[in-house]
Structure formats: structure tokens, C-alpha cells
Amino acid sequence: MNERVVVIGAGMAGLWTALALAPTGREVVLLERDPPPPQGDFGGDLGGDGLDAAFHDWSRRGVGQLRHSHAFLARLRLLIRDQHPELLAELMAAGCRELRFEDGLTDLHRARFTPQPADADLSILTSRRTTLELVMRRYVTRLAGVSLRTGVFVRDLTIAAGQPPRVTGVTLEDGEAIPADLVVDASGHTSQTIDQLAAAGVAIAETSEPSGVIYFTRHYRMRPGAEEPPRGQASATGDLGYLKFGVFPGDNGCFSVTLCVPEVEEEMRKAVVAPETFDAVCAQLPGVAAWIEPARAEPVSRVFGMGKLESRWRDLAPGGQPAVLGFFPVGDSLVRSNPLYGRGCSFAGVSAYLLRGALEASADPAERVRLYQRATESELRPYYDAMRRADQSAIRRARRALLPPRKPSLRARILQSFVEDAVTVAVRSDPDLLRASLRGFHMLEDPQAWLRRPDALIRILGYWARGKRANAAAYRPKLEPERREMLTAVGVSPDADEARVRAAAA
């Protein structure tokens, strides 16, 4: 269709909008406030040195999370593989990594594992985000009908009065007006458009709540000839309640470690941004310590921190009535979630394709908004709600860690036992259940669907009935220190936050 789509922002959602809409014949104009990467957008070295230059020197004030660990879930990797296979080839050629289903198997799984064709659909794609973004951006700008202008800040939407009002273009900071048939807001979590619309009398419904964590990431590089530690007993990812952690293998010998600290752990939050404290915490986590041993790897960055992480959902058609026409938020400006679940980029990619579906299904402006809103509700909302519930439970757990221990109710004990002694044990033992649970995790089906299937439930209950002793080999070995032990080991007082939280609870 012969429509001109102006896209505010060329981060993940902007690039995905171009990937989704360019093949439909629409003109896509990407407007990005930040400058191009050091080697330029249309030439220059994309080998290891060029990618390092992008990582160290690309000024991206518009993307605060650019230098945090990023991984693409299977849903996003499949979108790339199926819709843009050449892009997948280019990402792999640039050194991006695929973490396959087989790579995550325990010894128990391996004893019963028979490879299945569908396992190839469960891979994660990871690398430094600068690498992912740069390769995607170069690919996108070669697509017919796509143009990219960098260093241009979109100041305002152009809004024509009506019932409902209609967005007809944007205005740049220097006053240049750019008309559009459709405006896509891909300007991320700091998007200003909703405020501009509100000032023009357009009310877009919004709900939000804190995710309760602060993210800290440091990058490392393998020393020449060094190999990644073998996957063994000690896990490189984990949730200790007072701390979540993960190692993210990256491109070209790089990897990053992310520590996720509950907001309630104020002393730890302040301390862990110092590189020596960050590394000291990692040294207490055997599965991470093996990666950052000085003989194996060296740090290549400071510690990046990021807070104010919230979950936020926006509704363009409250009660089924479009609030505004010709305007579509995608990615973080539509829905934002706790980065811990690694779903933000998948939401960006999926929302861009849902937008394409709505635009292709109808030429009626109001119907397009309704279709888009309905599609995001059915495709994204179940994951969003599951993440919010998990966040609320993690916030309670982190706070409990600072209070004197108390005996949980019978109901809480049964629930905890079902999660730890039934579901977790079953998933760590049975490759079919691992596959089933990962399909929800990777957004390939409703996150809870597998738990509702009778065959899965029967197998899970079977593990529960066998009891802890029979299942002993399936428990994740607890090699990491408890909270007080960890904080004391890294020179952070465990007392101040306990006193504060206990006083508040009294």
C-alpha cells in the first residue's frame, strides 16, 4: 500500500517496524535523535574492531540500556529466521551467539534426551546489544522504501482536531514539519508523545507499577586462547531472592555479567556499582566466578547501573473506542516490562508485526486502532500479566529476606513445595517438560498453557509423589552464600537495611 509511515526512533522497535512494514511496499522514514555509530551507517568496518568501536564509542543517549546485557528470545529469533533469513546470517557472521536447547540440559535430561526437530525453535540469540543493533540497522537501511535520518529530534506530533483527533505528522526540533499517513512511536520508555497527546485532549489509558529491581552490568572479554568454562554443577544464572544473576555470552569473545538487586537492598545497590565490589560479588557465585577468573577473562567496561524499571501498559482504545487515529506506539512506548524476563525486544518485534497485520487487514483508521489494540491484548498481555505477578512475588520475597524468619502458613508451604519439589524438579528432570515450559518462556504459547495440560500435570505430580530423596539429583545444588554471608564477604553491612525494613514493619 502506498502509505508514508514516519517512525520516531530507530532503536529496537523502530528497526522492527521497518522490518515488518518495508516488505508491504510502504515508505518507512526512521527519525533518530542519536548520531550514527563511529564507523557510520552505510560503510566502515563491521569486523571485530568496528563492533568494539560501536560498543565503546557509539553515543546513544536515547537508549539508557544500550550497554546492558541483551538476549533475544526464541520468538524473536524465529521472526528473524522466518521473515528475514539473510539478517540472521549477517548477525551470525558478526559473531552473535545462539544458545541452543541442548546447551541447557542437565545430566538427568541428557540420560533421556532424544533430539526433536522442534528443538531448533528454542534457541536464544545473544551478543552485545550494540552488535545486534548495528547489524540490524545496516540490514534495515538496505531494504527498499526505508530511509534513516540520524541526529534529528522529534519535538512534537502534528495533531488534526476531530472526533477522535488524528496524527498527521511530526515536527523536528529545528521546526521542520514532516507529514505522514501514519506515525509510529518507537521512541522507547522515555517517549514524550503520550504527554503531547494528553495536552491536546487525547487520553490514552495507562497502568504502571515498579518492577522492584535495579540492574547492574559489567562486560568482560576472554583472554586470547582462553575457553568458556564448561557447563557444570555451578549455574551461571540464578535467583537467590536477595540477588539475581546471569552470565550472557556475547559476540567475538565478549560476555557480560548482570546482577539484579532488589530496590529494598539499599546498601548493596550503592556498593555494587564499584567494579571491585561487583567482581567480589561475582567471586562469591561459583558459576559466575569461573567466567571472570583473571586467567580466563579481563573486564572491558565499568559497571553500568539502571533503575526506575517499571512495568507499563498503554491502551489506545479504552472501552473499544480509539482515542486517536493515525498513531501507533510500538515497543517500550506501548508496553514496558522488567528486563529480567528478556522480553522487551520480543515485544518490540511482535508489536511491529501486529501493527502490520492491523494495517493490512483494514484501511479504516478507527478499525486499524481497534485491531491493533485487540491483537496486543491477546498476544502480549498474558506475558505482561505473568511478569507483573512474578515481580510482585519477588518484591515480597526480597523484603522477607530482611525480616526475622517466621513460619509460613500451611498454604504457603504447600505452594512453595509444589513449585520447588514438583514443578522445578520435574522440569530439571524431564526433557519433554523442559521443552513445554520453555515454549511459554520464549513466548511461543501462553506462559501458563503447559501447566494446564493434563499430561504435563500428571508427570509433575508424579515427581512430587516420589519425594525429595528419590528426586535428590534433580535439585539445583546450592553453592551460593546466604544474604548475610554474601554482604559480609564483600564488605557491605547487612544490618542497616534490615533495621530499616523491620522498623517499617513494626
Ligand SMILES: Cc1cc2nc3c(=O)[nH]c(=O)nc-3n(C[C@H](O)[C@H](O)[C@H](O)COP(=O)(O)OP(=O)(O)OC[C@H]3O[C@@H](n4cnc5c(N)ncnc54)[C@H](O)[C@@H]3O)c2cc1C
Ligand atoms: C537493563 C535492561 C536490560 C534489558 N535486557 C533485555 C534483554 O535481554 N532482552 C530483551 O528482549 N529486552 C531487554 N531489555 C528491554 C529492551 O531494551 C527494550 O524493550 C527495547 O530496547 C525497546 O525498544 P524500543 O525501540 O521501544 O526502545 P529503545 O530501544 O530504547 O529505542 C528508542 C529509540 O528512540 C530514540 N528516540 C527517543 N526519543 C526520540 C525523539 N524524540 N526523536 C527521535 N528519536 C528518539 C532513541 O534515541 C532510541 O534510539 C532490557 C532493558 C533494560 C532496561
